[in-house]
Each structure stands twice: as structure tokens, then as C-alpha cells.
Amino acid sequence: MVTPAADTTGTRTGRPRAGVTRRDLLRGGLLGAAALAAPGLLGACDSGDSGSSGGGSGGKAAKVRLWTWYTEQEKQWPQLAKEFQDSHPNIVIETRVIDYDAYLPALQAAVSGGDPPEIFAPHVLAIEYGKAGIAADIKAELGADFVSNFFTSTNDEFSDGDKQYALGWMAQTFGIFYDPAIFARAKVDVPETWDDLVEVSNKIKSSTGLLPCVLSNNPGSNGPDFILPLITQAANDPQLVLDLDFGRNNASWKHPKVIEALTKADQLIKQGAFAPNPNGIPDEQASQLLYTGKAAMFYSGSWVPQGFAGSAPKAFVQRYKVMQTPAWSAGARHWCANQAGAALAVSAKSKNKAAALEYIKFLYEPARYAKVMNESNSMPSTHAAGEQVTDPAVKLMTSWLLDGNGAPHILFGKGSAGAATNAFAALIGGKSAPEKTAAAIQAEVEKARTR
Amino acid sequence: MSGVIGTARLRPTARVRRWAVGYLFVLPVVLFFAVFVAFPFLRSFYLSLTEWSGFTSPRFVGLRNFESLADDPVFWKALRTTIIYTAVTTVLQTVLPMLLAVFVNVGWRGAVVFRTLLFIPVIISFVVTALLWQLIYDPNFGTLNQLLRAVGLDALVHPWLADPATVIPAIMLVSLWQSLGFFMLIFLAGLQGIDQNLYEAARIDGAGARQEFLRITVPMLRTVTAVVVLLNLINGFNTFDIIYVMTGGGPNRASEVLGTYLYKLAFGTESGATPSFGYATAISMVVFALCVVTAVVQLRISRRARDVG
Numbered sequence: 001m002v003t004p005a006a007d008t009t010g011t012r013t014g015r016p017r018a019g020v021t022r023r024d025l026l027r028g029g030l031l032g033a034a035a036l037a038a039p040g041l042l043g044a045c046d047s048g049d050s051g052s053s054g055g056g057s058g059g060k061a062a063k064v065r066l067w068t069w070y071t072e073q074e075k076q077w078p079q080l081a082k083e084f085q086d087s088h089p090n091i092v093i094e095t096r097v098i099d100y101d102a103y104l105p106a107l108q109a110a111v112s113g114g115d116p117p118e119i120f121a122p123h124v125l126a127i128e129y130g131k132a133g134i135a136a137d138i139k140a141e142l143g144a145d146f147v148s149n150f151f152t153s154t155n156d157e158f159s160d161g162d163k164q165y166a167l168g169w170m171a172q173t174f175g176i177f178y179d180p181a182i183f184a185r186a187k188v189d190v191p192e193t194w195d196d197l198v199e200v201s202n203k204i205k206s207s208t209g210l211l212p213c214v215l216s217n218n219p220g221s222n223g224p225d226f227i228l229p230l231i232t233q234a235a236n237d238p239q240l241v242l243d244l245d246f247g248r249n250n251a252s253w254k255h256p257k258v259i260e261a262l263t264k265a266d267q268l269i270k271q272g273a274f275a276p277n278p279n280g281i282p283d284e285q286a287s288q289l290l291y292t293g294k295a296a297m298f299y300s301g302s303w304v305p306q307g308f309a310g311s312a313p314k315a316f317v318q319r320y321k322v323m324q325t326p327a328w329s330a331g332a333r334h335w336c337a338n339q340a341g342a343a344l345a346v347s348a349k350s351k352n353k354a355a356a357l358e359y360i361k362f363l364y365e366p367a368r369y370a371k372v373m374n375e376s377n378s379m380p381s382t383h384a385a386g387e388q389v390t391d392p393a394v395k396l397m398t399s400w401l402l403d404g405n406g407a408p409h410i411l412f413g414k415g416s417a418g419a420a421t422n423a424f425a426a427l428i429g430g431k432s433a434p435e436k437t438a439a440a441i442q443a444e445v446e447k448a449r450t451r
Numbered sequence: 452m453s454g455v456i457g458t459a460r461l462r463p464t465a466r467v468r469r470w471a472v473g474y475l476f477v478l479p480v481v482l483f484f485a486v487f488v489a490f491p492f493l494r495s496f497y498l499s500l501t502e503w504s505g506f507t508s509p510r511f512v513g514l515r516n517f518e519s520l521a522d523d524p525v526f527w528k529a530l531r532t533t534i535i536y537t538a539v540t541t542v543l544q545t546v547l548p549m550l551l552a553v554f555v556n557v558g559w560r561g562a563v564v565f566r567t568l569l570f571i572p573v574i575i576s577f578v579v580t581a582l583l584w585q586l587i588y589d590p591n592f593g594t595l596n597q598l599l600r601a602v603g604l605d606a607l608v609h610p611w612l613a614d615p616a617t618v619i620p621a622i623m624l625v626s627l628w629q630s631l632g633f634f635m636l637i638f639l640a641g642l643q644g645i646d647q648n649l650y651e652a653a654r655i656d657g658a659g660a661r662q663e664f665l666r667i668t669v670p671m672l673r674t675v676t677a678v679v680v681l682l683n684l685i686n687g688f689n690t691f692d693i694i695y696v697m698t699g700g701g702p703n704r705a706s707e708v709l710g711t712y713l714y715k716l717a718f719g720t721e722s723g724a725t726p727s728f729g730y731a732t733a734i735s736m737v738v739f740a741l742c743v744v745t746a747v748v749q750l751r752i753s754r755r756a757r758d759v760g
Binding site for chain 2: 104105108111112124125126127128129132134211217218219220221275276277278279280281282285289294411412413414415416417418421422423425426428429431432444447448450451
């Protein structure tokens, strides 16, 4: 039925038009062209001229994009960029500090798109990115002397054979933060061994009614920080964890030393060394429990002083202390979780690689790097800056690195992190026995390796 | 109809022009669909048949990823949890909002305030909601356990998120809390469209409140209910944010759903230093298939019920 109302192309008289006008065609054509151009326009919005700027060639400044999740230096990044640009007018630094959870997807998208930032935090991907030609071999670019300024443990983490694909930015060691006032009230001393910790924890509970040592394992990523160093302690050798991670030397998670470490962890939890239900305690709450006086101790890493400086009451910040990770037995080494989760890598294919390397050298100039680390209460990755640390807690924790007590706590091998994290959570939650935990990790890792 | 008759009267060149203009007008939408929906989907399907780390060239492996899925206990656990989560939240988030909407629609004093209060959680982001409830569920000093202690129910104090038996029900409650107001509002809109004469006629025939609800309200809300159920099913199968923020899928994968598992395989450390994009995309294909199958089944059931009614 043709009615005036239904005729959308009709004139005011309601009669269908005998064709289309030139204007209609032009309009339609413009719309179509706009749609066709849209993806191109969207694509042009992403990275500006960084991909094509040839290191400042043609009078254009070379853009160096730096992507990290390191909010600890949020105040310092703009200052560093300005300072560098003042002395290098042909280079523009564009810093992006991305939220931790959003960081890895953003980096992976940039890498998949063939346009990674000139400098980036490589997370656990440094070596694989290096092998794929995405991250530059820092040792070849800056020289072995430059790299030798860094702690060996942080260099090892990013090295494959003779090549190194990233430099540690903030190193980390783990210890137990504690409130000396509560220790005094409970009349207890700093424990030397894990057995001492059980004793101290129970005394604190009975005499003050407070929580003893808080261990946070929600999400479960903190479980490996606690249990992997225990494996190193049981074996008295950090190599075992590295072998387990990569399946080298026929290492199996069912290794007797792994069972021993898991048994120790199980005992510690059952004997009351830690606050109940670590699997339900998020990191932020664990830290709050300590500085609000509801707990006496908190097992965590060297980034905690940064958090305390920003959130905890001043009196607590002046009062709190940190102790070494308890030893396996009296007189044994205090192996503690170590490595640099935070590092910087340089894009191998960027046309502005030279500018990026220039900025890297600038960032790690000893006085400047030490100042940045001190201002942000962070643990440095170089020997020189390690000697200049001012924060007492960070200084003490850095000394454990210098003592060579670092034990691996980050898993890189296929399936290792997922398997260990979940099996440890089951053990910590009292839902799995040590042998069963070890077998579960081994089975899941084997399955993951076949994928 | 109008177009056909109109076109039939046109000269061939004019017909072609008109045809061209028609296509030009739909071209932007078609291009948008092709660029943002069709191409990503087809590309994803292709990636599900590859082994791809995200930074090297994808290697075609045929159906190997799907074969690995069949043999992956974590996948089956996550699938089971996803289905349970979806089924329970769909029932709860359909029935309760409907009852509440009927309750609010009666027009009692303070109904507007009640409705507003129920709607407030809807405007809070999922991440904020998750963090808020993480504090409420804290095993040692959380609001819920403190409240239970305060009223003498110490026996009910529980590590809600730390216990594999309670973690999923605890998260379901958060989902319900957040979505109740939204779905209630949809039902409320549906209720206000029901002809009041139907109720009057029923009352004259001696129907009680229960009969009015079952014989008039529920059948008349059939279309709205179908929409709510469909939204809940899709939200359930795609659930990610609340669980990822509250538990990361833990403890020991007790709250692992397909969304969290595939995310960790592609963007987390689940695969170690080599992300498993191909494998993760295969899981996303399963999620897609689940959504499509469930939606089709649900729509068919709704249509059949409508035809019968």
C-alpha cells in the first residue's frame, strides 16, 4: 500500500519522486566516505608521530614513550622528563603510568600492534620479548660495565645466556614488618627462626589479644612470595626453585625439599604463626591491620614503606621496624624473597631507540637514581644507590640483597605461576596436605607445558 | 511494499540510483558492524585455531586448543562454576526484582524512597562495589562478621571469601545487591503498562492477590521477563570484574569462571612468560557458543509460551 505517510522519499504532496537528486547522491557518498575513513582516523589517534619520527630527523624531536605501572615515582616521572628535555631539546619524553591491572593488556596490545613504547616495564615477559626481538639486548647496547652496576639477582632475572633484556628499576626483598611497641607489651624479642615465630605469635595473642603476623593471600599471588623462599630455605639453594620453574634438570615439584617446605608452611599456619584465614585478607587490609594496631606483624615486600609513608599515622611510621625472613633453623641463612618485579626494557625496533637509551642512561646516573629511589622510599637495583638509601627499613632490606640472601619468588615458566599459586592457596586454607599440594602443582604444570 | 511499487514505476537508471542511495545509507552501519563486530569475531575464531603468544606470528594448530580444553580440569571447573553462577544469579535476579517491583508498584507511602535506595547500587561501578564488599567480607574485622558478633551470632562468623564453599554464594549476593534495582526498574516499567481493567475484572470474578499475580501479572510481564532473563544469562556467562577484583578466581580456583581463567591465560601470569592468546581465545569461543545457545533456547521457550498463552 502506498500512502503518503509510508512514503519516506516523497515530496510534500506525498507523491513518490521519480529518482534521486544529485544532492542525495552527494550526501550518501559523503556518509560512505566518512565511514570508510573512520578506521583510518581512529588509527591515527593512537601513537602520534612516534612510529615515524626518525630519532629527531628532519628537525622533528624524537619522541620517547615510557610506560610503567610504577606509581611510586608518580611525582618524579614528570620532573625527570623535564630535566632530561631541558638538556636534550631534540627528545620529547612522554610518560604514562598505567594502573597495574590495566598495564599488561595495554602493553600486549601495543606489542601485538607492532608499536611498543620505546621504554616499557616488561613484567614477566622480558626474556620472551627479548628472544622475539621486541626488547633490546641492554648489555650489548649499554655495555657489560653499565650492567655490572646492578645487583646480580636482578640482572639474572632478565638474562638469557649472554644477553640481558631489561634493567631492574625497583628491587625487592621480603621481610616481616612489625610494631616494636606491641613486642614490648608482649615482652617478646624478634624471632630468629620460624619456630621462634610460632612462639612469639602465640605469646602476642595470649598477652595482648591482637592478631600475630598477618599474611595476605587474596588474591593468591602472595602465596608464592611466602612458600617459594621456604623451598630455597629447605634446600639451602635458590637453584631448585629456578629448576622447578623451568622444568630443568628433571626437577619435579614432588621433590623432597618441596614437600619439606610445604610441610613447614602447613605447620606454621596450623600452629598459629599467622592471623587466621590468609586467603581472605587482601594486601591493603593486611597493611592496615598493622598500622592501625590490630596486628603485631605483617609479612610483605620492600614496597611497603612507600605505602606506610603515604597512609599510616606518623607515630607508626617513626616507630615500625622490619625483621629478616625467619631462618629454617638457628644459624641458618635468612633466605628471603628477592628479585626486581619492576624493571625497564627498551624497544629493539623503535626508530628512537638511541634516544630511549640516552634517557635510560640519564635515569640511572648514580646521584639522580639514588635521589629518585630515596624520594619514593623505593629499593634501588644498583650497588651505588643501594649504599645511599636513607629510609631505615629500605636500607636494612637492601642490606639483605648485598648479603646475597635473595631467593626467587617470581615464576616465569609455562603454567608454573598458575599451578603454584592455586595449590599454595589450598594448603594455606587447610584444604590440601603437603604431598597432595606438590603433586597437584606438578600435574598442572605438566598439563600446561603440553599446550 | 511501498518501495517495491515505487521502484517499479521508475526508469532503470533511476532505479539503480535509488538502489545505490539505499545502500549508501546503510553502508556506514554495515562498515561499523564489519570493522567492530564481524572482523574481530572472525579474527578471534581464527586465533582460537592457532598457538599465539601475542608477539610472534600465530601458528595454525587446527582444533588442538579445543582438544586441550577437553583435557583441562581447570577449564571444566571454571565452566561448571560459570554455569552454576549464571543459573543461580539468573533465577535470583529475575524473581526477586519482579516481586520487589510488584511490592513497590502497590503505591505505598515511602515507595519512592525505597525504590531510590534500591537503585543506588546500580550507579556504583563494579570495581568499587567489589572493593566495598571485600571489606564487608573481611574474615577478621569485616562488617559482616562484626555485625554477627554484635548480635550474638558468633557461630555464624565465617571467612566468607577464604572458604571455597562460601566464596561463590558470597559473590552472588554482591551481584544481586548491585543489579536488584536495575531489574526492578525494568519490571516496574512493565507493570505500569498492564491494563488495570484486567485486575478490576479479576477482582469482580473473585480473584485474590495471589491469583492476580500468577494469572495476570506474571503472564503480562512475559516479554519483560524474557529480556531480564536474557540479560542475566549473558551477564552471567560473561562475568569477570566482580570476581577478578574480589578474589582473582581463588582460593584455589574456587571462584574461577571462564572469564577470569581466559583473562589470566592471555594477560596474567597463568601461562608464565608466554601468554596463551590462542588457547584463551578458544575459551572465549566457548563462552560465545554458550551465550548464543542459551539465548536461542531461551527466546524459543519465550516465544512458545507466548504463542500458547
